[in-house]
Amino acid sequence: AGVDGIGALYGYGTREELQSSGAAAVVESIEALTKLLLGGLPMEKGLFITLEGPDGCGKSTQARLLAQRLRQLGHRVVETREPGGCPISERIRALVLDANEKGMCDVTEALLFAASRAQHVHDVIRPAIERGDTVLCDRFVDSSIVFQGEARGLGRELVAAINAPAVDGVMPDITLLLMMDPIEAICRRRAERAPDRIEADDALAKRVYEAYRALAQREPKRVRVVDACGSVEQISAQIRLIVADI
Ligand code: TYD
Numbered sequence: 001a002g003v004d005g006i007g008a009l010y011g012y013g014t015r016e017e018l019q020s021s022g023a024a025a026v027v028e029s030i031e032a033l034t035k036l037l038l039g040g041l042p043m044e045k046g047l048f049i050t051l052e053g054p055d056g057c058g059k060s061t062q063a064r065l066l067a068q069r070l071r072q073l074g075h076r077v078v079e080t081r082e083p084g085g086c087p088i089s090e091r092i093r094a095l096v097l098d099a100n101e102k103g104m105c106d107v108t109e110a111l112l113f114a115a116s117r118a119q120h121v122h123d124v125i126r127p128a129i130e131r132g133d134t135v136l137c138d139r140f141v142d143s144s145i146v147f148q149g150e151a152r153g154l155g156r157e158l159v160a161a162i163n164a165p166a167v168d169g170v171m172p173d174i175t176l177l178l179m180m181d182p183i184e185a186i187c188r189r190r191a192e193r194a195p196d197r198i199e200a201d202d203a204l205a206k207r208v209y210e211a212y213r214a215l216a217q218r219e220p221k222r223v224r225v226v227d228a229c230g231s232v233e234q235i236s237a238q239i240r241l242i243v244a245d246i
């Protein structure tokens with residue numbers, strides 16, 4: 001019929017058998033087949049999804065469930081978190097969240113979060129998006145804008161400027177913002193474990209809540225609010241709907 005055939009070695013048949021049957025090329029893996037078929041065409045970029053919310057809103061559980069769901073649908077998913085997500089950034093995390101570091105000033109805190117993010121974008125997030133993987137990140141630059149920029153009072157512009165070289169143009173396609181009453185969220189978190197340096201401050205938690213609400217109002221297209229008061233299943237159903245939409 002005038003159509004070229006490609007022999008796939010990950011099914012049945014040996015290279016000799018496929019070549020003698022007239023295969024124009026023989027490949028050993030699906031990745032090699034993709035490369036051959038797409039040639040120099042640019043790969044489709046992966047989706048970058050972030051989860052945000054005040055401390056204790058249940059993000060981590062939902063991140064796990066969403067990752068499972070996306071994998072069931074056939075996506076390659078990279079699950080990661082901030083601060084942290086790669087060895088250098090995890091070391092910065094240990095320092096910036098250490099409840100014993102009582103003297104850390106707000107600018108140092110903001111710079112440490114940004115430093116951790118720079119390495120994380122460089123080592124994990126950008127490469128994954130460029131490979132076409134879906135990246136699911138528990139907190140990203142919105143956390144810095146909310147916690148350091150607004151709740152600590154450094155200002156959104158300053159914190160955005162500090163983070164510009166860290167983010168380096170990589171912004172989430174969609175942000176799931178889990179919201180619940182801040183007092184309830186604090187109690188929930190306290191029942192789980194001792195608070196870290198940032199969680200220990202109740203007044204900060206209330207400002208964080210307000211700042212997240214303002215973020216959702218400023219960017220309603222990207223930042224989708226999820227009501228995090230219901231059961232785990234109710235919350236994950238809302239998230240599935242939003243993600244299915246994109
Ligand atoms: P973590 O234990 O990961 O909290 P959670 O499970 O609620 O995400 O700790 C991260 C803490 O660091 C959390 O209090 C939010 C804060 N944070 C910032 O203040 N700025 C940032 O840029 C990031 C990423 C986190």
